[in-house]
Amino acid sequence: PAPPRAARPGPPQLVPKPGPAPRRPAPAEPRVEVQRIAATPAQAVERADDAVDLLLESGRNPGDILVLTVDEAHPWQQHELSFGEERYWAQLAEGGDVFYADAALTRPVRREVVVLVVNGGPSARAAEAYARALDHATALLVVCGDAGPAAKGAAGTTPGRPGKA
Template identity: 75%
Template sequence: MSLPGPGVPFPRESDAQAPRTPASGSATSAAPSTLTAAPAPVPGQRPAPPRPAPPGAERPGPKPRPAGIPKPGPRRPEPAAPQIAVQHLAATAAQAVERADEAVDRLLDSGRNPGAVLVLTVGEPHPWQRHELSFGEERYWAQLAEGGDVFYADAALTRPARREVVVLVVNGGTADRAAAAFAEARGRAAELLVVCGNAGPAAEAAGAPAGRPATV
């Protein structure tokens, strides 16, 4: 160890060089600062999907009834079919045509329109039917369509014919044919059926007592 020269103070222990500390703010010695990235903004919460409605909550109700259509109510009973008056004129098979002609005359005299009367025979054709057929069938059936006069035909008529008054002439044929003719004639009459002769028990039970004159 060498001694300091004259005039040089003896070094003190406190004069030992302290480690040099870099000055604050020095660009060369300052440690690079660590940059912390700012946290990304947290987006708002997404709206939750709508909760489904409980079963039956959104069930559609009954549709409104259109205006002007009444609500269904109890059905009204069908109007009863008009009752057909049935009258009987007692006569044998040989007398039936004559009694029928008398009935037609009374109907016309009372003001009944000739085109409203239909005469049907169970047995032989009426003489007036034979007379009209002598001019040909075309002319004969045209009279039925025209409806301007009394029309005479067989009780087994297959063409549509319906008139206010039907006169049934039971001038022959079997009992079964007479009964069937009565049912057919009744369906063709709109107001009155006059039966001349015996058309069977069903005809007797359907109308007035035998022998009562035909009326309007």
């Protein structure tokens, strides 16, 4: 029979030194894919609407999509606000449909897909909106229009039509 474990010959046992445990690298967050759709400020809302339609046709759930506008509110946002602020914000909390908001949205919301509509405003606001939109997206950011150099040089950026990531 084999000798008990303590009696087995082998390398000496290492005793950990007292002190803080070694740091383990934090798990990497999944990278958000960025797609750009060329549009002038005047075309951006229309291109965003087309993008949302394509996303829905590709199988995305409406509640997975957030549309953010840099300048003037999207017409659908204006329509929803006509029923009152309370009802409008309740739709965000319910999360069952595409939600339209200003890019300066400060409420904590994450959606799989964010469509950023660069429909005017100063370039600094568009660049800030791009950074915020990245924070709101978990899988895909679709930028309709010119959001500045940061959006153009984003790693993983692919021009084209939005699809299922």
